[in-house]
Structure formats: structure tokens, C-alpha cells
Amino acid sequence: MSTPTIATTLKGGEWLIKTSTPQETFIPENFNEEQVMVKEMCATFLDTEVLPVVQRLDKMEEGLMPSLMDKAGEQGLLGTSAPEEYGGLGKDFITSTLVNEALGGGYSFSVAVAAHTGIGTLPILYFGTPEQKAKYIPKLASGEWKGAYGLTEPNSGSDALGAKTTAKLSDDGKYYILNGQKCWITNGGFADVYTVFAKIDGKEFTGFIVERGMEGFTQGSEEHKMGIKGSSTVQLYFQDCKVPVENLLGEIGKGHVIAFNILNIGRLKLAAAALGGSKRSLNIALTYAATREQFKQPILNFGAIQHKLAEMAIRIWVCESALYRTSKWIDDMEHQLLAAGKPFNEALLGAAEEYAIECAMLKVDGSEVLDYVVDEGVQIHGGNGFSDEYDISRAYRDSRINRIYEGTNEINRLLTVDMVLKRAMKGRLDIMNAAMNVQKELMSIPDFGSEDETAFAKEYKAIANFKKAIMLTAGAAVQKFMMKIEHEQEVLMNIADMAIQTFNAESALLRAAKLVEEKGEAACAFELDIMRTYLYDAADRINKFGKDAINAFAEGDEHRMMLLGLKRFTKVDPFNTKEARRRIVAKLRNDGKYPL
DSSP: OOOOEEOSSOOTTGGGTEEOOGGGOOOGGGOOHHHHHHHHHHHHHIIIIIGGGHHHHHTTOTTHHHHHHHHHHHTTTTOSSSOGGGTSOOOOHHHHHHHHHHTTTSTHHHHHHHHHHTTTTHHHHHHSOHHHHHHHHHHHHHTSSOEEEEOOBTTBSSOGGGOOOEEEEOTTSSEEEEEEEEEEEETTTTOSEEEEEEEETTTEEEEEEEETTOTTEEEOOOOOOSSOTTSOEEEEEEEEEEEEGGGEESSTTOHHHHHHHHHHHHHHHHHHHHHHHHHHHHHHHHHHHHHOEETTEEGGGSHHHHHHHHHHHHHHHHHHHHHHHHHHHHHHHHHHHHHTTOOHHHHHHHHHHHTHHHHHHHHHHHHHHHHHHHHHHHHHHGGGGGSTTSHHHHHHHHHGGGGTSSSOHHHHHHHHHHHHHHHHHTTSSOHHHHHHHHHHHHHSOOOOOOOOOSTTHHHHHHHHHHHHHHHHHHHHHHHHHGGGGGGOHHHHHHHHHHHHHHHHHHHHHHHHHHHHHHHOGGGGHHHHHHHHHHHHHHHHHHHHHHHHHHHTTOOHHHHHHHHHHHHHHTOOOOOOHHHHHHHHHHHHHHHTSOOO
8 A cells, every 4th residue: 555645835735645744834823923812803893893783784774884994994994905006014924814804794794795805906906007906995994995896697696607788998099998798797886997807899808997977877776685695686777877998907818817816815714704604603603502491491401402512613623624724825825926926916816726626625615614603503492493583594695695606506516626637637647556555455455554553543544545545536536527527516515515524624634733732632621522523524424425325336346345445444433422512612611602
């Protein structure tokens, strides 16, 4: 059996075929003093400025959301990642991610801020000319101007390049004339600056900077939505809209480069915001369970409620582990590219593109963790959870959109596997050799050697086997379908789910192992219970996803052999998850909240 390669700096997707170490893994417990202060400042802003007025926000009180964004701008929360030369704070990627998480519990306000600082600002910051940056970024970073993004159209959502909005150069060469419409535009009702995509002469997909007040540019009325009711969402209309030629963004015909690169960052930041919302919702449910009495005792005493609260904490902690592990990779890669002479914009975009696989997985996991947490939060509240008087009902409604925007979760699952396979074909990832080695191992006698006594040996072996399960399933699927595999979406999504579970489990293990190295095992009982419960459950989930995929294409002896291999690679030792969950809840109860 081949020995896994130990990596020091992993490239995107390399975790599938290389082994990481706790020492080179960044964990949230390693935030520096400034980052902790930034997080606390964001929490204070939500508690004092946003949460007291959430009902007014939901009623779309005129001017309220822009005024809150003005206050956030005054505190520097809108310019965290913008360079100092443009009026921003110039903070690192981890800090800007942390701001998204810390503001993520602000319901509709979180959506408005994330849209402004992300898709509303970054296209100009990363693709704008020096003149465009100088004109727009200082005002966007301060909050004086609000940003929005126009990509989606009534008939082009996931198929963004199918847009119908057109742009034509005017006869005098001074303007591009835009015609068409955009829909679901967050911040659209009050934004000052919009990044809008249109096809020049109906062919070349290109970005433009459109300002409120430009001739021929109007907006529709506010949409009535299931959730995020306080977020401004309108349609934009362009009827012979005159956009100065100097407002063309990036290169003609390269609008997709802007759209897709910004989405990489946006997906990770969405996971961060969802994580922040998950933590606040867990705390709401925990407080309710501790105070709500039935049968003459708090419902927090009941095992069924404890199971729910523990599972919330487990999924949050694991998602958090994967998020900041990836954020540090992006931050490190950005600095490497800067040191190699890349300009600011190319460095971060290049780093985000390198880890586009992980960003897609995080978007899926973060949004689904939030959905799980708020759903169980409503259940813990019982009938009260169905009442608008309780915050958990707002959290439930607001969470649903996260599985749709920044690319639906189905699209992101498909992208995860597609990007891995494309990188393998280009030689960037040696997936094929790894898959062949797994096939050889299946044909050999299992290794029943002496038990490894090193710390977490069983857990590391389980992670290595999960990766083999992925290689077994994905390798056989590629051999079976070849170039037609893109049409086997069910199989691809099964494989993506195996990858997400494995990446999460490994991230959790590395975090727990690093904490044990730093603080000792006795001080990490909470974290070890979380990691071991997740790993135990992940084994069954990976087995199920793998079986569903294998059953879809394998037959006869091949089918039996693959299922036996999958069973071997997803076998873990028994673990009492009931008692582990009870210990997790005991920690939550003692702290009165999620501990981080």
C-alpha cells in the first residue's frame, strides 16, 4: 500500500490525495488579538444597532437599512478588505471572513452588508481601472455610496451566460446603450452603484458600472419575499440606458471572468455569514430550552432536546473548522502571489480561484448547516417557533435563500466534482494514480498489522479510508461514463457529498488534534466529543452516498467488489454518541451559549 504524501502547503483539492498536519492547520482558536476585537465590535454593533430594529427592517421602513449601513461604514465594517489607499482598512482575508461571520446573525442587515462589501464592491476593486477604483472604492468603503450587482435575469439564473441584456456602442462612441432587465437585485432599491452584465452586440458578455440616475435606467418595486424581508430586492430596467464608455468594467467579452471569480470569494463569505447566523440561532434555542418548562422541568433536561442542541453545535463547530482552514489557505496563497510580484487584485483572485473547489463545498455546507440549525430551533420552540413574536421564526424564513444564491447548492455540488476532474485532466491533481492505487489495494490482502499507538491514529486512518472511498467511487464512475459523466448529475452529487463529509471530518480532526497539542487532552473534552461524533456519523453518510453512486452504474462482480471495498473504507470503531452529545450539551448549558 502506498504511503500518503505529507503536505506543508496544500493546493486546491490536494487534501484529497495528501495528508495534512495539525501544525500547519489554522484554527479559530488561533485568531490574534486584533481579530478577536474586530469580532467583538461586530457583535456589539448587531446587539446595539441592528437587533433592536429588526422588526422595523422587516417592514421596509424607508431609509432605515441605508442608515444602518452608514453607521457600519463609520466603524470601518464596510471597508475591511479594501486597501488603505482607497479608504479601507486593508485587513487580511481571515479578518474579512471573520467580519462576515460576526455580522451573519443580523438577518436582513447581514444580507445587505454582504452584498455591498462583496458583489457590490469587489468587481470594481479587482477589475476596475485605476480611475474607476479611485472614483468608486473610497465611497463604497466608507458607505457613502451603496453597491449592488446585476447578473440574474428572468430567464438566466444558473445559466448566467444566457443573459439577454444587450449593449451597443453609440454612433459617437461615447456611450454603451444598454437594453434589458435584471432581477433579484439585492440592495437594488437604494444602491448608488451597480455592476451590470450585458452582451455587446448581443455576443460579448461584458461588465459595466452603472450609476443611479443614468439616463434610461429605472428600477421596479420591492419584491415580496418569503424571508430576508428587510433586504431590498428589485428588478432593474434598461431602456436605451446611456453608460459612458469609461464605465466599461474589465475587458470586452470577459464578463464571465468577473462574475465567476467574484463568486469564489462570495461562496466562502456566504458560508461565514451562515455560520454566524447558525451560532446566534443555536444560542436562541439554547436559551429557550433552558427557560421553557414542561412536566415541571426545563425542556433542556430531556434527551430528545439535548440531541438536537448537540447536533447543532457539532455541525457548527465542524463547519467553522473547515471555513477557517480554507480561509488561511487563501490568505497564504494571496501572500505568496504578492511576493511573486502579482498585483493586489490578481493575488487575491488567483488565491480564491486556487481554492474554488473548497469554496463551493463550504457554500453548500454552510447554508445547509444553517438550515438544519434553524429548523431544529423552531422544533425546540414548538408552537412558539411558528410565531412571528419569536426570533427563531425569522431565522427560519431568512435561512432558506442561502441554498439558492451564489449558485444553487446543486450547481455547487456539480462544480465541486467538475473542477476536481478538470484539474486532474490538466495534471494539477494526481487523482488518477490515487484511484488506481485504491483499485490495487482492493485486490490485495487487507493489512492486519500491529495497532498504531500514536495520537489519533484510528481517526487519521478513518480519514485516509474516507478518501479511498471517494477515489474508489469517483474513479469507477469516470471509467464507466468517460466524457458523458457530466450528464450523470445524481452520481456527481453523491461524490460531492462524500467529499464534503470527508473534508469536514478531516478539518475537525486537525483542529481537535492541534488543540490537544496546545492545551492537553483533558482541556479538550468538548472538542474531542464533537470531532469523534461527527467522524462516526460521517462514516455512515459517506457509505450511503457511495452506495447510491455505485448502485447507479456498477453490476455483477464489479458491483459486489466495490460495495465490499466501500464497506471496508467506511468502517469505524463503535462510539457512544448519545453520551458524547450529552456531554456536549452540558458544556453548552454551563456556558449559556456556543463557546466560540
